[in-house]
Amino acid sequence: MKKSDPQPPRWTTSFLRWYCRPRLLEDLEGDLYEYFERNVRQKGIARARLIYFLDVIKFMRPYTIRKIEPLTFLTHFMMIGSYFKTSRRNLVRNKLFSFINIVGLAVSMSVGLLVIAIVNDLRSYDDFHEKKDRIYRINTHHQADGREPMNLASTSARIAQRLAGDVPGIEDFTIIRNGFSEDAKIGQNTFPLEATWADGSFFKVVTFPLIAGDPATALKEPYSLVLTEKTALKFFGTTHAVGQTVRLDTLDYQVTGVARDVPHLSHIHFDALVSFATAEALFGKKGDVFNNWDNVWSNYVYIAVPKGGSTTGIQRALDQICREENKALVHQKVTMSLQPFKDIALGRKLSNNMGPRTEPTTLWILGGLAFVIILSACFNYTNLSVARSLRRSREVGVRKIIGARGSHVLGQFMAESVIIAFLALLFSFGLYLLVRREFLALDPHISEIFRLDLSFRSVLYFIALALFTGLAAGFLPAVFFSKINALAVMKDASGIKIFRHIGLRRVLIVTQYALSLIFIATTVVGYGQYKGFLNFDLGFNTGNILNIKLRGVDAEVLKKELAEIPGVKQISHSSMVTSVGSIYGFDVKYFPRKDAQPADSGLVWVNTVDEHYLPIHQHKLLAGNNFTLRPEKGSESELIVNQQVLKRFNIGNQDPHKALGQIIEVNGQKLTIIGVLKDFHYGTMENKIEPAMLRYSRSEPWGYLNLQLATNDLENTMAKIESAWKRFDRVHPLKATFYDDQIQEAYSQFSVMVKAIGFLAFLAICIASLGLFGMVVFTTETKLKEISIRKVLGASEPGLIYLLCRGFITLLGIAALIALPATYLLFDKLLLTRFAYHQPIGLPELLGGALVVMLLALIMIGSQTAKAARSNPAKVLKSE
């Protein structure tokens, strides 16, 4: 047969060979070939190939398809014991190989287990509701002219009234409302209470079992209260609380039920439920705002459909209701849609969302990272298996000569890798328990969202992961070994081309190292950026300032007491803490001349402070003075602005001195600029510095006290502050945080990210190093004779080391050349574009991390190659 002869597609023939009975195969293949040749002559090669392919498919008939050979299966089954035995022997015989693979796989799989547990948790959200598969939440799309449209999880209370009418296809619906916050008085005691309003059919839609009280009537009457067990215990010391009275604000509420504590994995959380009728009684009458169609900000409606029911009818009814109600709105439009209950925890981004929500992309990224790490460990397995194939090819040869088929050898090697993966699973489970603890402690929010408990389902997934990892790791080596030609191996062991797959192995090593370097560089650069945010010059001082959150009570008394504590230097008031992410703004108007028309208006951020605020925070005044008048609230006339305000309204040609005395109207009040501040960061680093102003107020009952501390005995001072607070407010615990800690908190997501990526970097480097180490060991071992001969012929030790290292160092170099620019671009083009202000990406940081990894690799390579180069050639060459 000449090479130029057209051939039928090879894979089609392989397919035929795979399914066809051996007895029929040969002549059938010949027949098809004959027809193929005929067709090539008559119809051209493309048609001929197509017909050949169709024929192969058409010949798949009961009488041609190979019977499942019970014997092959049986032998596989019987051989499992043998596979197990030989695998165990191999593991024990080659300890380095086993160690590298088991440790690598275990380390990588622990991350996989974590991701599985996370996904499992998120998918288990709200699983305890009986009707979980047929409950829907009404989501709202709010569109106002000239503003960004909003997607809300909350909706209007009006829709509940409309649904109560004749909407078909609804089994039940319930409305709940957030934001009940009062101090509960029970006898002599007072407790802060945050509760949720819920209407009478709440328990019919969602499943929160009551241990006392009737679920059908518990939330029917106004001023009814359902407590959770925990709250009941806190209030009354017992869960037998039904019938008791709780005084909230000025009204008495009856406890009508006690519910079991809300499960952790629920997106609805409450300490107590107040009947929705209460809210209607309290707010429903005062004007119509409460039931207004466009008041879509704090109510949540859940609909249960009957078993087997569909939502199309309900959606149509909702559209109809929206059309009718929207007619009454001006410049606004409200539309509603249904969201399945089970999608809430993993759904899209919604404003006013209740409970935790995780972006599916986050999970994909997490899963992707875990996949990359596991893949890296699988690379190790593949690499090392192929690298030491020289030793095992004889074994395979003997097996084949005795009668093993390719599939048997395949099975043996797959079984071996799966066994290794399961051993790794045992170790990785131990590691996972550690990683899990660290992960939950990473950030308080994380432990709020996740439990990461073991469940039957998650264990099944764990086992599946191990199985999958084993198969993935073992696949390439198994195929490689099953294809070994027994005769060739037995005749001449070196005939097997171990270096045939060298290209593949090089690619794998470069990939591993590039990934490791990207991880480490990301960690180091990310950490640098994070530190940069914390130490950024905000334009004012934050050191040694303790912010105490007030709870709505005038703090004059507390202030006096605090001022007497020796460690407290100065105290000021402010309505908010700047530079940690919260913002508060006013639309203001600028009047160039008194009594004239306003020239311009715009949004200006505001903080309301007293006269001590500026000195404590060391804001720099470019012109003018601090507040001098001390008026009561509401009658102030002074204003301090930053440079951006001058720039925004072009006040006094942006000259601070000329701006003094100019008038700005805020909220209907005309205020005179008495000071101009140097620009400072009102928002976080993500925002540019924008116009901001300081207004005066003597007291901010819902704001903060800013204490400037100057003490060497912090513990003592804090204790005194604490006791002063206790005398002042018995109900609420003291909430005092240092300003610097608050800033750190504002950037906590970055610290979490840096820690997580750092951990992954550590794992990736461990795995890559293990793999590289294994490769170096096996390569030098196979080359030991070559080295000895070179040595005998006069090669120098450094020369030999260079010879052995060269290949690996080139690979590392390539990896670095890929990884470092990639990391730089990642930060420059993607991550840091979110921030208006950030440190430059430090080249030393970028290179430093990489250098450490390289050094580690070089030490490993160097030590092994040096060992090989120093070996006594006489000893090596003697043992032939």
Next chain:
Amino acid sequence: MKGTNLGEFEELVLLTIASLAAEAYSVAICDELERYTGRSAKLGVVHAVLNRLEEKGLAKSRLGDASATRGGKRKRFYEVSHAGKVALMRAKELRESIWRNIPGFNLEGSI
């Protein structure tokens, strides 16, 4: 083993095998059938029938010698077995006995 009844197409294939003598292998049988009947005989159909004939014991097969054609694959040659010859004879006799019972004018009239 299934019954040894001979279907019409089976009978044709079996006869073709007999007529091809030593050259009766699947592709040749297809070509010969096409020549006799004027209709195209698909390999898939013929192959299945050959397989069935062999299963019924009406035909025997053996692999020929390898040659450079057909991608080096051997041909499977068929011959009619003793049972096959008996079945063909019986089918022929059956037809002839029916033919004999047809009154001559009846048939001539219908043509």
